[in-house]
Amino acid sequence: MHKKKRHLKFAMKRYLAPMRGLTEAVYRNTFSQYFKGIHMAISPFISTVNGKISNRHIKDALPQNNQSMPLIPQLLSKDPAGFVCVANKLFDVGYLEINWNLGCPYAMVANKVRGCGLLPYPEMIDQFLDSVLHKISCQLSIKMRLGRFQPDEILSVIPVLNQYPLTMVIIHPRTGIQMYDGSPDLAQFEKCLSLSKLPVIYNGDIQHYTDQANICKRFPSIEGIMIGRGILANPFLAEMIDDPNVHKDWNRLKDFHDELYCQYRNILSGPGHVLGKMKEHWKYLSQGFDDCHRILKRIQRTSSFRQYDSCVVEAFDGYLR
Ligand SMILES: Cc1cc2nc3c(=O)[nH]c(=O)nc-3n(C[C@H](O)[C@H](O)[C@H](O)COP(=O)(O)O)c2cc1C
Structure with missing residues (x-):
């Protein structure tokens, strides 16, 4: 021993x-x-x-x-x-x-x-x-x-x-x-x-x-x-x-997403790597959205930052205060 x-x-x-x-x-x-x-x-x-x-x-x-x-x-x-x-x-x-x-x-x-x-x-x-x-x-x-x-x-x-x-x-x-x-x-x-x-x-x-x-x-x-x-x-x-009284704060979630995305954009080069990373996260993150399969499918298809950004805006649409 x-x-x-x-x-x-x-x-x-x-x-x-x-x-x-x-x-x-x-x-x-x-x-x-x-x-x-x-x-x-x-x-x-x-x-x-x-x-x-x-x-x-x-x-x-x-x-x-x-x-x-x-x-x-x-x-x-x-x-x-x-x-x-x-x-x-x-x-x-x-x-x-x-x-x-x-x-x-x-x-x-x-x-x-x-x-x-x-x-x-x-x-x-x-x-x-x-x-x-x-x-x-x-x-x-x-x-x-x-x-x-x-x-x-x-x-x-x-x-x-x-x-x-x-x-x-x-x-x-x-x-x-x-x-x-x-x-x-x-x-x-x-x-x-x-x-x-x-x-x-x-x-x-x-x-x-x-x-x-x-x-x-x-x-x-x-x-x-x-x-x-x-x-x-x-x-x-x-x-x-x-604390079971805590509810999902979609604005906080969106801010978190945006910061994560920004950090990956700072350290990874090119949309391929950054979007590859974000798509892995969305496999899990999308599960909290009502229309999760459609959101994930759309995000998975993006190949440019512009496409990705507009998919994210659409995903959070209706959830933000
Ligand atoms: C994509 C992915 C990567 C993982 N990488 C590791 C790892 O590097 N080391 C490890 O011990 N477990 C790894 N795991 C296992 C998780 O740590 C955990 O044991 C497993 O997901 C079950 O816990 P959960 O149901 O809370 O996710 C990984 C799991 C997944 C899905």
Whole structure:
């Protein structure tokens, strides 16, 4: 058993989920400017190849670019040496905790025994943790699915994790091959919770402001909640969870959209990149509009800023005060 101490037990925290291509620094900072209710974010994964980290990822993770929301950078790796090297670089720039991705479901990742591809191999996870934990200066948490192929793979992984002083284990109760289909397997999550000696955070399908309370009622021992798609679709969600009297303020939403768009226009070059980014956001954001399919279809077809701007005006038409 390693000797590092766990964090002090924290009150129920709400985390912004890592979503590659969406919840990078631009989104996190703009979100914090307009909305409340999220206490911390985990960054989308950073691959550690030979201990190298791309300039784009360094910039996104630098503390000076993440002043508005506390951040835990996430690493995707099966290579202990590369992991240790990047983790210690992140510690040197000021991060006290990093997160290890054991959930990424994409075949390109999982076939290389990374992300959820490691879950069928608890002994590899054990070796990895045993070799990295005493070499990294920061604390470590894990984000995982139930398994790659089977929801009970996790039942052999949790006893391994229990041996290490991890700060928390975030569980998204689906398998990798399930991707995002079906519902989170709450019965299996319950088994994980009873097996785990580590703080557990629940993640998956928190979409409505009553969902967090229902999860907490059923699983009173969880130490936090993580929300991804629900926040992207409705950035007011965390505020609504804290105060059910909060209503969607369309003017605030439009201002948020405009600022996000402006920030992407400042850092990305050309309409292709900027609109590509905004279209990804609209896959979620459009869900809050009555005519969501038509709006999304129209936005997806735009290829110039002029077309995009007029689609956005049309989308918000009738909602603004
Ligand atoms: C487009 C997209 C990108 C994602 N990127 C990451 C990632 O980089 N790291 C990670 O651990 N999970 C990633 N996830 C998974 C989410 O963090 C989260 O576990 C999942 O969406 C379930 O939570 P939700 O129902 O609240 O969205 C991603 C999910 C989506 C849809």
